[in-house]
Amino acid sequence: MNLALSQGTVLGYCSCHHGEILQGVFRDSDGRLCRGLTTLPVFGPGVYAEFTPVPGTDPEELSVHPRTKTKAATAAVLAGAECRRRGRRGSCGGRIRLTSTVPLGLGMGSSTSDVIATVRAVAAGSGVSLPWNTIAAIAVRSEGASDPLMLDDHALLFAQRQGRVLERFGKALPGVIVVGCVTGGGGTVDTLRVGSGAEREADVRAFQRLRGMLGRAVSESDVALLGRVSTESARHNQRFLPKEELGALEEIAGEVGAAGVQVAHSGNVAGLLFEPDAPGLRGRLRECVRALNRRGIPFSHLFRNYPVPEGRETWTSTSRTRSAARTWCGSPTGSFAFDSRR
Structure with a gap:
C-alpha cells in the first residue's frame, strides 16, 4: 500500500505476521528440496516508510532513519536502482523515515516489514509499481531471507530464502x-x-x-x-x-x-x-x-487473522492490570471485551 502526502512525500506500508503455521523443507514443482513457510497474518501492527524526495540530489543518495535500519537502507538503494532500470530517469535521492509498531526479534517479520514498506515508498516516489516478485527479490538480497508479506491475499507456501512461491492454496x-x-x-x-x-x-x-x-x-x-x-x-x-x-x-x-x-x-x-x-x-x-x-x-x-469490517466488533482485553508481556497492538474499540482476571 502506498499513500501520497503533501509536497511530493509518499508513504509505503507493510503489515506483519505472528509467526508461522507451517515451516519446513518441501519439494518444489521440479522435485528439488526447498525450505518454505506459511505465516499467520496480523492486522494492525505494521511499518510506515515516509519517503521525501530531495530534488537535485544523486538518485543513490537515499538516507534511512533510524540509521539502525541497515536492511531497509540496502533495500532503498536496490529499489531505486530497479526503478531507474524501468526507465524513471528523472528520479532523485531523498530521505526515508520508518515508523514501526512491530516488536523486534520476536518472529513477527519486523525486518521484512521495514524492507517492504521502504521499497514501496521508493517505488511510489518514482511513480513505479513494482511487482511482488521484484519486491521479494529485493527483500531476499537485503535480508538473506524474507517473509511473504509482499503477498497478502491468499494463503501460500513461500520459499523464504529464494523469494518465490512454492504453492498457492487458493483462499x-x-x-x-x-x-x-x-x-x-x-x-x-x-x-x-x-x-x-x-x-x-x-x-x-x-x-x-x-x-x-x-x-x-x-x-x-x-x-x-x-x-x-x-x-x-x-x-x-x-x-x-x-x-x-x-x-x-x-x-x-x-x-x-x-x-x-x-x-x-x-x-x-x-x-x-x-x-x-x-x-x-x-x-x-x-x-x-x-x-x-x-x-x-x-x-x-x-x-x-482476518480484517474486521469497519463498525464491527474488535477483540481486545480490558484487564486493569498490565500484561507482563510487551503489548504491541493499539487500543482498538468495539463491542466485545473480556476481563482476564474473572
Missing part, C-alpha cells in the same frame, strides 16, 4: 481468534542464526504431509485441521529453536478446547487458535488467559 487461511503469548521470557532471536538442520528424508515426508493437510484446511475452511498442522509443525521445529513452554501450551489447548498451538519458528511469539464461532468462546478465551497466567507464560494480546 485465505481459515479465520481464527488467537490468544497471543510470549515464550522464552520475551527475548529476541536473531532469525538468520536459527539452525535449520539437515534435510532428513523422514522430515521431508512429514512436512509434505503437513503441506497437504494445510491445503485441505484452507480449501475446506477447517480450523481444527489448521490447528493440527500448526501444532505438529511446532513440534517438528523444536530441535531448531526449542520452546520450553510448548508442552504447557498444548496442555492449555486441550483444557480450553483450542484448535491448536501456533508458534514463531524463528522467534518467541506463540498463540492458541480458536474457531470464531465455537460455543462458549468468550469463556474459553478467559480461561485460556488464566491458564497462561497460572503457568507463568505472559499473555500478550487477542487478535483475529
Whole structure:
C-alpha cells in the first residue's frame, strides 16, 4: 500500500505476521528440496516508510532513519536502482523515515516489514509499481531471507530464502481468534542464526504431509485441521529453536478446547487458535488467559487473522492490570471485551 502526502512525500506500508503455521523443507514443482513457510497474518501492527524526495540530489543518495535500519537502507538503494532500470530517469535521492509498531526479534517479520514498506515508498516516489516478485527479490538480497508479506491475499507456501512461491492454496487461511503469548521470557532471536538442520528424508515426508493437510484446511475452511498442522509443525521445529513452554501450551489447548498451538519458528511469539464461532468462546478465551497466567507464560494480546469490517466488533482485553508481556497492538474499540482476571 502506498499513500501520497503533501509536497511530493509518499508513504509505503507493510503489515506483519505472528509467526508461522507451517515451516519446513518441501519439494518444489521440479522435485528439488526447498525450505518454505506459511505465516499467520496480523492486522494492525505494521511499518510506515515516509519517503521525501530531495530534488537535485544523486538518485543513490537515499538516507534511512533510524540509521539502525541497515536492511531497509540496502533495500532503498536496490529499489531505486530497479526503478531507474524501468526507465524513471528523472528520479532523485531523498530521505526515508520508518515508523514501526512491530516488536523486534520476536518472529513477527519486523525486518521484512521495514524492507517492504521502504521499497514501496521508493517505488511510489518514482511513480513505479513494482511487482511482488521484484519486491521479494529485493527483500531476499537485503535480508538473506524474507517473509511473504509482499503477498497478502491468499494463503501460500513461500520459499523464504529464494523469494518465490512454492504453492498457492487458493483462499485465505481459515479465520481464527488467537490468544497471543510470549515464550522464552520475551527475548529476541536473531532469525538468520536459527539452525535449520539437515534435510532428513523422514522430515521431508512429514512436512509434505503437513503441506497437504494445510491445503485441505484452507480449501475446506477447517480450523481444527489448521490447528493440527500448526501444532505438529511446532513440534517438528523444536530441535531448531526449542520452546520450553510448548508442552504447557498444548496442555492449555486441550483444557480450553483450542484448535491448536501456533508458534514463531524463528522467534518467541506463540498463540492458541480458536474457531470464531465455537460455543462458549468468550469463556474459553478467559480461561485460556488464566491458564497462561497460572503457568507463568505472559499473555500478550487477542487478535483475529482476518480484517474486521469497519463498525464491527474488535477483540481486545480490558484487564486493569498490565500484561507482563510487551503489548504491541493499539487500543482498538468495539463491542466485545473480556476481563482476564474473572
